Amino acid sequence: MMARPLLRWASFTSLHTSSRLPFVLLPRTLNPRAPSLAFSAAASNYLHLSDDQLMAQCDMDTYKASGPGGQHRNKRESAVRLSHRPTGIVAQAVEERSQHKNRAMALTRLRTLLALKVRKAIDLDGYAPPSELLQILPAKSTIRGKDVGPQIGPNNPKFALGMQALLDLIFAVEGSVSETAKILGYIVYGSFLLSTGALSRLILSDDSLRVTVNELRTSKGMRPLR
Amino acid sequence: MTLRFPFTVRSPLPPVFASSLHRCLSIPSPSSSSSPTPLPSSDRRPPLFLRPPTFAASRSDLHDFRRWAESLALAAGPRISASDGGPDAALLRREIAWLVEDATVAAASESGVGEELRLRVELEELYRLWRARIEERRPFQYIVGCEHWRDLVLVVKEGVLIPRPETEMVVDLVAEVEGFEKGLWADLGTGSGAIAVGIGRMLQEGGRVFATDLSPVALEVARLNVERYELKDKIELRRGSWFEPLRDVEGKLTGLVSNPPYIPSSHVPGLQAEVGQHEPKLALDGGEEGMDHLLHLCEGSASALKSGGFFAFETNGDEQSEFIADLMSIKFGNFFHNIKLIPDFAGIQRFVTGFRR
Numbered sequence: 001m002m003a004r005p006l007l008r009w010a011s012f013t014s015l016h017t018s019s020r021l022p023f024v025l026l027p028r029t030l031n032p033r034a035p036s037l038a039f040s041a042a043a044s045n046y047l048h049l050s051d052d053q054l055m056a057q058c059d060m061d062t063y064k065a066s067g068p069g070g071q072h073r074n075k076r077e078s079a080v081r082l083s084h085r086p087t088g089i090v091a092q093a094v095e096e097r098s099q100h101k102n103r104a105m106a107l108t109r110l111r112t113l114l115a116l117k118v119r120k121a122i123d124l125d126g127y128a129p130p131s132e133l134l135q136i137l138p139a140k141s142t143i144r145g146k147d148v149g150p151q152i153g154p155n156n157p158k159f160a161l162g163m164q165a166l167l168d169l170i171f172a173v174e175g176s177v178s179e180t181a182k183i184l185g186y187i188v189y190g191s192f193l194l195s196t197g198a199l200s201r202l203i204l205s206d207d208s209l210r211v212t213v214n215e216l217r218t219s220k221g222m223r224p225l226r
Numbered sequence: 227m228t229l230r231f232p233f234t235v236r237s238p239l240p241p242v243f244a245s246s247l248h249r250c251l252s253i254p255s256p257s258s259s260s261s262p263t264p265l266p267s268s269d270r271r272p273p274l275f276l277r278p279p280t281f282a283a284s285r286s287d288l289h290d291f292r293r294w295a296e297s298l299a300l301a302a303g304p305r306i307s308a309s310d311g312g313p314d315a316a317l318l319r320r321e322i323a324w325l326v327e328d329a330t331v332a333a334a335s336e337s338g339v340g341e342e343l344r345l346r347v348e349l350e351e352l353y354r355l356w357r358a359r360i361e362e363r364r365p366f367q368y369i370v371g372c373e374h375w376r377d378l379v380l381v382v383k384e385g386v387l388i389p390r391p392e393t394e395m396v397v398d399l400v401a402e403v404e405g406f407e408k409g410l411w412a413d414l415g416t417g418s419g420a421i422a423v424g425i426g427r428m429l430q431e432g433g434r435v436f437a438t439d440l441s442p443v444a445l446e447v448a449r450l451n452v453e454r455y456e457l458k459d460k461i462e463l464r465r466g467s468w469f470e471p472l473r474d475v476e477g478k479l480t481g482l483v484s485n486p487p488y489i490p491s492s493h494v495p496g497l498q499a500e501v502g503q504h505e506p507k508l509a510l511d512g513g514e515e516g517m518d519h520l521l522h523l524c525e526g527s528a529s530a531l532k533s534g535g536f537f538a539f540e541t542n543g544d545e546q547s548e549f550i551a552d553l554m555s556i557k558f559g560n561f562f563h564n565i566k567l568i569p570d571f572a573g574i575q576r577f578v579t580g581f582r583r
């Protein structure tokens with residue numbers, strides 16, 4: 001099987017980049033044969049897969065320069081592109097110095113994208129926030145309880161899981177941050193212990209999370225968070 | 227054999243590495259580096275990332291360097307990639323980031339950490355290095371003295387082939403062989419030792435790799451990499467041509483891997499400058515059809531491997547792989563079975579694998 005031509009690397013400009021955000025390619029239109037992304041039941045499970053299991057759901061290829069590669073080339077691109085077959089989501093990495101590491105980086109980005117793009121339906125009546133979500137809530141918030149441990153920030157690989165659960169909830173209340181804060185506060189402690197401000201700050205602390213929430217809010221006619 | 231890498235050991239290695247380097251290398255007194263004598267020729271010096279950070283520069287100095295280096299990259303990239311398929315501007319700009327990464331101590335992009343940066347090389351030298359990269363097309367990996375390959379950082383220098391990303395997969399092919407962990411392996415034409423180190427790190431008690439090469443420079447570099455990864459008890463380096471240094475283990479090998487020179491001689495003059503003008507011909511030139519060494523390896527494998535033994539060869543791709551696969555399954559079909567072609571990640575049939583009957 002030949003590799004399909006990839007995107008143009010030329011658009012790459014930043015030399016120092018956060019590991020979580022850039023260089024992800026989203027398909028304009030999602031894979032038409034793939035199950036609908038909206039509220040897919042299996043969807044939330046992708047993030048629980050091990051790296052090997054997730055890789056098994058992906059096609060991997062590298063940038064195919066013309067010519068035979070191998071010994072002919074100095075540093076033929078070690079860039080890696082992963083296409084996640086079930087969702088059509090594509091993640092890639094070019095900036096690492098070995099193919100092996102670019103693959104690991106692309107996989108991390110894929111996890112973030114899955115968290116951002118794949119939504120799970122939530123039944124608000126019986127809703128209980130999963131522990132992954134509690135772990136990313138602000139440290140001062142008394143909601144979190146003692147057994148949750150210290151707050152996990154955007155640089156922790158587990159952040160994606162919490163972010164996914166938070167987005168599931170925010171989508172279920174159609175983008176309202178105050179409503180989300182209320183539900184989280186109310187359900188966990190029977191009172192409103194998570195302020196809208198604190199939740200907004202959490203959302204703003206991660207670029208990809210902020211962008212996703214603001215896209216939703218804009219589509220619902222709400223003011224973007226700033 | 228004596229090592230000719232006068233490494234200073236005050237390096238960012240984990241303490242275990244550093245101490246093993248201490249044991250294995252004779253270390254020149256560090257004060258000699260402060261003398262005003264001209265710098266030793268580049269291939270005598272340790273890789274950039276292992277040098278002590280004895281120089282300093284301001285952030286704005288480094289910023290200026292980057293701006294200058296990028297302007298060179300942007301100006302030269304299109305011409306270079308159009309002329310012989312060399313690096314384009316985007317790849318050159320990534321190399322600048324990697325160069326700065328290896329030459330500085332802290333992440334240079336962090337702001338507000340103070341104005342001074344510690345460097346492992348003089349600022350002027352950094353300019354000279356990048357100029358050589360662009361003007362002489364000196365491979366980036368020889369400039370920094372290392373290549374990142376799999377999760378390894380391998381020392382390289384002029385005289386040894388820079389391991390290619392495609393070859394990373396050979397280690398994965400070995401890892402799929404049942405019982406490989408305790409086996410006897412051979413990496414023929416080990417070069418920097420990349421494949422041998424990759425395999426060596428996965429081996430368990432009793433497992434061993436014989437890594438051979440004809441080139442003394444390659445063996446010297448391989449020895450450094452073996453020592454850096456503390457694999458002296460797993461990897462044995464031997465000098466000689468292909469099977470010649472392995473007579474004592476004939477018929478005993480669990481597996482045999484090789485990435486032999488496979489470029490057809492007629493292609494060598496047209497190679498991109500980084501390869502054709504800087505890497506050793508001994509590592510590239512595979513004779514008229516590019517298959518001289520591959521054929522020799524095919525012929526020798528039957529007696530080198532034990533029954534059930536595994537082989538994996540890297541080739542120039544598609545046609546060579548098919549030829550080798552046919553040879554192994556038809557002409558040598560009495561000896562081998564389960565012959566497979568394995569594509570690299572660009573979709574080129576890059577590897578041939580199989581088993582000794």
Ligand SMILES: C[S@@+](CC[C@H](N)C(=O)[O-])C[C@H]1O[C@@H](n2cnc3c(N)ncnc32)[C@H](O)[C@@H]1O
Pocket residue numbers: 071387388389390393414415416417418419420421438439440441444466467468484485486487488508509510
């Ligand atoms: C393409 S390089 C591969 C190096 C390394 N295995 C890698 O993959 O990066 C081929 C190697 O074969 C070595 N070589 C060439 N002729 C040889 C011979 N007759 N016997 C043993 N090694 C040889 C070269 O010195 C070179 O290191």
